[in-house]
Structures are given as C-alpha cells and as structure tokens.
Amino acid sequence: KNEVEQSPQNLTAQEGEFITINCSYSVGISALHWLQQHPGGGIVSLFMLSSGKKKHGRLIATINIQEKHSSLHITASHPRDSAVYICAVSSDGGSQGNLIFGKGTKLSVKP
Amino acid sequence: DGGITQSPKYLFRKEGQNVTLSCEQNLNHDAMYWYRQDPGQGLRLIYYSQIVNDFQKGDIAEGYSVSREKKESFPLTVTSAQKNPTAFYLCASSIQGGYGYTFGSGTRLTVV
Numbered sequence: 630k631n632e633v634e635q636s637p638q639n640l641t642a643q644e645g646e647f648i649t650i651n652c653s654y655s656v657g658i659s660a661l662h663w664l665q666q667h668p669g670g671g672i673v674s675l676f677m678l679s680s681g682k683k684k685h686g687r688l689i690a691t692i693n694i695q696e697k698h699s700s701l702h703i704t705a706s707h708p709r710d711s712a713v714y715i716c717a718v719s720s721d722g723g724s725q726g727n728l729i730f731g732k733g734t735k736l737s738v739k740p
Numbered sequence: 741d742g743g744i745t746q747s748p749k750y751l752f753r754k755e756g757q758n759v760t761l762s763c764e765q766n767l768n769h770d771a772m773y774w775y776r777q778d779p780g781q782g783l784r785l786i787y788y789s790q791i792v793n794d795f796q797k798g799d800i801a802e803g804y805s806v807s808r809e810k811k812e813s814f815p816l817t818v819t820s821a822q823k824n825p826t827a828f829y830l831c832a833s834s835i836q837g838g839y840g841y842t843f844g845s846g847t848r849l850t851v852v
Contacts, residue, residue: 730782
C-alpha cells in the first residue's frame with residue numbers, strides 16, 4: 630500500500646466548478662505539501678502546511694492531522710488550472726526535506 | 741530571479757554510456773535533492789544532500805552517483821549500471837526543515 634494516496638486519479642470539470650482533490654497518508658508527518666505540475670514537467674509548490682488551513686487566491690488547502698487527511702480545493706475553476714496536482718509529505722521519521730509523493734491527480738478544466 | 745536551472749531539457753544517450761545531468765540553484769538553499777518520475781508513479785528520491793561535501797542515498801540510488809562540491813551545484817550522473825534509465829529527472833532544493841521547496845523544470849532522459 631502506498632504511504633500517500635490521492636483521489637481521484639483523474640478529474641474533468643467545467644469552467645467555474647468547485648474542485649476538491651483528496652490526499653490520505655499512513656505515516657506520521659511533520660508537514661504536507663501540495664504541488665502543481667504543468668504539462669512541460671516543471672513543478673511549482675502551492676502550499677506547505679502542518680495544521681489547519683491555508684488560502685492563496687482561488688486555492689485552499691486543509692489538513693486534519695488526527696484523520697491523516699488533506700484536501701486541496703479550487704474555487705471558480707479555470708482552464709489554466711489544468712495540471713497534475715501532487716500531494717507529498719515530510720515523514721517525521723526522516724529528514725524533513727525528503728518527501729514521499731502521491732501519484733498525482735490529473736485535472737482537466739473544460740471551457 | 742532566484743531559482744533552479746536544470747540542463748539539458750532533453751537528453752539522449754546510447755546504452756552503456758554514462759551521462760551527467762546538471763542542477764544549479766541561486767537560492768542559497770542548503771539542501772538539494774534528485775528525484776525520478778516514471779509514468780503512473782509518484783516521484784522517487786535518488787539522492788539528497790543537506791550540506792556541501794555530504795550526500796545520502798535515497799530510495800533508488802543504485803546506478804546513480806552525485807557530488808556536492810559547491811552549495812549551488814548538485815550534478816547527477818546516470819551510470820551504465822542503471823538498468824532502466826529512461827525517465828524524467830527532477831532536481832529540487834530547500835532550506836533546512838523542508839521550507840521553500842523549489843523544483844527545477846526537469847530533464848527528460850531517453851536511452852536509445
């Protein structure tokens with residue numbers, strides 16, 4: 630079983646829809662990261678969080694440490710949001726910079 | 741602007757040859773990492789370095805080697821011992837504690 634599981638694997642939405650991507654993990658963590666990977670391959674860090682909730686523009690990330698679960702929400706989705714979204718955790722048993730990655734959620738937003 | 745530069749973007753290599761992938765950062769980050777990405781799989785850690793002249797193996801280090809002679813540079817050599825080297829390679833850096841995590845744009849290596 631993977632230590633970091635994401636759902637759904639693929640997601641297609643219409644422009645303007647509210648989107649939720651889920652991440653569950655089975656290890657103790659010091660932090661959780663949400664990353665965005667565009668078709669060219671480059672990855673951008675969206676959030677790093679260890680508790681509660683963070684918001685940046687139309688993106689919101691939440692984490693529930695007790696339930697070992699995090700969600701990434703996108704409000705008023707737009708075709709430019711189309712990308713692969715990756716959840717990754719820093720295990721509290723190892724170096725904090727070494728991340729364990731989920732397989733990603735491929736999001737496609739149609740106009 | 742600060743960031744990570746990986747070069748080249750695409751690389752072709754003949755089977756049996758060693759090849760070195762470049763990774764340079766001007767973020768003054770202490771820690772640097774190399775990850776490998778294969779279709780349908782999450783990124784996997786090859787090597788990481790938390791300080792100059794020191795590095796540790798990650799989960800899939802076999803067939804790879806690295807050096808960290810300068811804070812800014814963390815080149816990865818894919819040796820002929822790596823049985824399945826065709827993949828997308830990503831370099832990353834962070835300050836201690838995993839803050840400020842920054843990725844390069846990647847190098848796609850194809851063995852022909």
